[in-house]
Amino acid sequence: MTKLVHLNALRALEASARHRSFAAAAAELHVTPAAVGQLVRTLEAWLGTPVFHRSSSGRERLVPTEATELALADIRAGLDRLTLGLERLKEGSPHGVLTVTVSPAFAAKWLLPRIDSFHRAWPDTEVRLDTSLKPVDLAAHGVDIGVRYGAGQWPGFTAEKLLEEEIYPVCSPRWLEGARRLRRPSDLLAETLIHDLSMDGDAGFPTWAAWLRAAGVTGAPRGRGTRINNAAAVLQAAVEGQGVALGRSVMARDDVASGRLVRLFPQVSFSSPRAYFIVYRPQCSGVPRLQAFRDWLLEQARSR
Template sequence: MAERMPMLPALRAFEAVARLGSVRAAAAELHVTPAAVSQQVKALEADLGLQLIRRRGNALELTAPAQAGSETLSAGFRLMAEAVRRIRDHQARPQIRLSIDPTLAASWLIARLPRYRALSGSVDLLLDANRAYADFGRDRIDAAIRFGIGRFPGLDVHFLLAEELFPVCSPKLLQGSHTLKRPADLRHHTLLHNDWSSRQGKWPNWQDWLDAAGATGVDSKGGLHFNDGLVVLEAALDGQGVYLANTTAVQDLIAAGKLVAPFPVRVRSDLGYYFVCPEHAAGRREIATLRDWLLGEAAADRAAGQGAGRV
């Protein structure tokens, strides 16, 4: 005989509180009041005869029994969400919702999509352009291209693209009196900075590149500073300065002659792009088709020496 299960709303409320660490955040996610969430958690505790959550000042703390089951419970709800998604989409045209960084989508993926759409096994793609990591269950994401060092627990992970950084600028910037024949010539130009950092790995800056190039007398901090890769790229295209760009952002623009790379020196980042999806979804035909196509595109870039760096 199957073991009697507590009521699903009570389990859902507890799972949200345990995952988010807040009754208020759980209530917002579930679209109910905090009081309703608290009542459901208390009902679950009464049903199980166990205390699940205790307060430590203003913070919530899971008891040992709660910790023992919370992760498995979250995994169960993710599987339920996937099952519901499959039921809803069974009669509909197959579709993949792909989470991707906006800069990578604009500078690399979009131009390549016609080749994917020409595949016999391709399906409709819905690009969810977002810099934050999506929640596969809550956000109904099928797959993602994530930026990092490749550690994504619980996901099926495949390396796509590494990153190298090197100076680029508009061709018209080289037509003035100050050319760029040597790295030291950068002292006569405005440096464009993308002020971005990562806790996962090393993202080189202008000083790193200048050291690698052996350039002296260049103010590595001066110039124009931005906090968005697409915006600083527009400044470079407009001829406002020299940008220390990453390969995936500029490879197609260099091939089109819209940007030039005056120096061969490149510095390597620890970070790269990875195709990821939930392990239980890795075997889906449409996911496998997209994954294999992306791996092929990335491999072609590496072979051509354009977009992936040397790995």
């Protein structure tokens, strides 16, 4: 019988085989590459045989052995069943914990201002937030449900659209009242533009270049630029009067409604090709706390 000590090693094996890399597996599991390598070597010692063909080219490239490839489907199914078993144990707990993963910006600008209403409706459920800019493996990290920004395609997960976004420039009232003339979108080319790099590398992520094209503006910005890899910090920089930010309506709505930010050129309509989705493992859809949080998220989205 497989010892419990090898369960972490099996997770390390599965992630390493999927990524073909100890380093990438370590990033997903939030441990060091050395720790992943040691777990895999422990498993190999117990089995008495290698589980990967190591590349001799100097560049890490793990190739699963034939036996590993044959076993991976069963390993993944077994890990999923263990996760489901833990979820069912949690269902019976009188004081349950619901672990939710969201980006730091989504937590700050949308979720946290609204979460009190969920606490009032479900006082016995403790919500634990896992905030990260990187997508989290829900099964590997014991996460129940999350909100992700993207095209809605995450293999192995149920994804339900929560919020769509409109994209528009925003600045502080103080910036707008300064010695500047913003009569037409092309005037932005001379301004300090604040760029959101929170999803840098995603070709579908809305950028200043895309918005300016939609507004019929040609040419490149001539002013200074500020680049920030957190969407909430992008808006805060605009609130502080540091320039004009490209606002995402889900994040900017409360700041615009309160007057901290002013929406510019509302006649230009530009919808993001990305949206916010509720994601969870389909085998956990029957967990009451998960269902309650999902329904609450959808209700909040409808009433925004």
